[in-house]
Amino acid sequence: MNPTPATSSTTIESIESIIVDLPTIRAHQLAMTTLHRQSLVIVRLRCADGSTGVGEATSIGGLAYGDQSPESTQLAIDTYLAPLLIGQDAGNVNAAMALMNRHVQGQSYAKSAIETALLDALGHRLGQPVHALLGGALRTSMPVLWTLASGDSARDVDEALGLMEARRHRVFKLKIGKGDPAANVAHVAHIKRALGDEVLITVDVNQAWDETTAQRSIAALEQAGVGLVEQPVARRHRAALARLAARFDVPIMADESINGPEDALELAQEAAADVFALKISKAGGLLNTLRTAAVAEAAGIGLYGGTLLEGSIGSIASAHAFAACPQLRWGTELFGPLLLKDDIVTARPDFRDFELHLTQAPGLGVSVDEDKLAFYRRDRQRTAVAVTA
Numbered sequence: 566m567n568p569t570p571a572t573s574s575t576t577i578e579s580i581e582s583i584i585v586d587l588p589t590i591r592a593h594q595l596a597m598t599t600l601h602r603q604s605l606v607i608v609r610l611r612c613a614d615g616s617t618g619v620g621e622a623t624s625i626g627g628l629a630y631g632d633q634s635p636e637s638t639q640l641a642i643d644t645y646l647a648p649l650l651i652g653q654d655a656g657n658v659n660a661a662m663a664l665m666n667r668h669v670q671g672q673s674y675a676k677s678a679i680e681t682a683l684l685d686a687l688g689h690r691l692g693q694p695v696h697a698l699l700g701g702a703l704r705t706s707m708p709v710l711w712t713l714a715s716g717d718s719a720r721d722v723d724e725a726l727g728l729m730e731a732r733r734h735r736v737f738k739l740k741i742g743k744g745d746p747a748a749n750v751a752h753v754a755h756i757k758r759a760l761g762d763e764v765l766i767t768v769d770v771n772q773a774w775d776e777t778t779a780q781r782s783i784a785a786l787e788q789a790g791v792g793l794v795e796q797p798v799a800r801r802h803r804a805a806l807a808r809l810a811a812r813f814d815v816p817i818m819a820d821e822s823i824n825g826p827e828d829a830l831e832l833a834q835e836a837a838a839d840v841f842a843l844k845i846s847k848a849g850g851l852l853n854t855l856r857t858a859a860v861a862e863a864a865g866i867g868l869y870g871g872t873l874l875e876g877s878i879g880s881i882a883s884a885h886a887f888a889a890c891p892q893l894r895w896g897t898e899l900f901g902p903l904l905l906k907d908d909i910v911t912a913r914p915d916f917r918d919f920e921l922h923l924t925q926a927p928g929l930g931v932s933v934d935e936d937k938l939a940f941y942r943r944d945r946q947r948t949a950v951a952v953t954a
């Protein structure tokens with residue numbers, strides 16, 4: 566006979582959203598914006614039995630990267646999603662997601678953060694890590710690349726050499742697409758030459774090129790020895806993406822073009838990409854990320870664990886989903902916490918030997934540092950300090 570199961574039945578009592586602004590360790594330059602800080606939306610969920618869960622929704626550069634900002638995500642949670650979920654069964658994540666999807670269009674970042682918090686709380690109640698709730702981990706550590714995006718080639722090379730020496734990263738992604746494409750290619754070729762044949766260099770164009778620029782530039786990137794080209798053209802230009810994927814040997818990865826399983830199906834049918842970048846926020850949660858991965862796997866398409874530069878909570882939530890993916894041929898870019906100068910969790914994720922390591926702790930396995938959260942939250946009460954003569 567089975568032992569008496571721990572109970573998972575309780576109701577959702579409250580859902581709180583908090584915007585947190587954290588400085589980055591250096592400027593992070595992308596095609597569409599340069600980051601100096603990250604704004605995370607932290608979701609805290611409390612259940613009637615006292616169990617709690619956390620989640621995170623993070624975007625890049627306000628509305629510069631995608632169509633959901635921290636502020637719009639907070640509004641969606643506070644005004645629409647939380648009232649819908651209060652009093653609902655906290656243990657039935659599928660039912661909670663279906664309810665949200667029935668009543669609220671879009672808002673995938675907010676839904677992902679709430680689903681994460683539900684899974685975290687359920688994991689705490691059952692004494693199981695989130696990856697076990699997703700069917701079990703096929704890996705509990707995963708490779709993590711680093712993005713070189715300081716805006717300065719010499720600094721990028723020094724940064725990469727230091728990170729290889731520290732055994733933190735040995736794959737590097739270069740953010741290009743800003744400015745002259747020929748200068749972009751020269752920058753990549755310089756870094757590739759400086760780091761040598763052994764080091765895998767990938768590039769992310771973040772939709773910046775038209776098809777003819779992409780044709781010319783990818784040919785040169787291929788010559789320079791680049792190993793993967795991410796989202797060279799606009800997300801809607803899927804026919805162009807397919808032509809580029811057919812034309813070049815270097816694999817083409819879809820990022821902004823793919824959100825969930827429906828996109829995965831269409832992109833697979835169109836042979837538009839060799840690799841898909843998964844992100845829990847794009848997919849609207851961990852469960853939908855796994856559905857997206859299942860479509861890729863069925864179509865023989867490689868998987869890559871992507872990031873929206875989330876902090877520790879969002880990155881660890883992503884890692885739980887990626888742990889349960891059928892394959893993770895292209896590793897991950899879950900370095901977000903390392904780009905931040907400080908954190909709001911008590912113990913930062915475990916990055917060592919070029920990988921991120923997950924624990925077997927219940928839920929996500931992360932705890933909020935209340936003092937840090939109070940310090941970095943955007944709405945914190947600033948106490949007036951008396952000035953004495």
Ligand SMILES: O=C(O)C[C@H]1C=CC(=O)O1
Binds near residue numbers: 712714740771820874
């Ligand atoms: O993929 C993106 O475009 C977003 C993100 C991931 C790594 C990074 O530096 O930016």
Ligand SMILES: [Mn+2]
Binds near residue numbers: 769771795796820
């Ligand atoms: Mn990308």
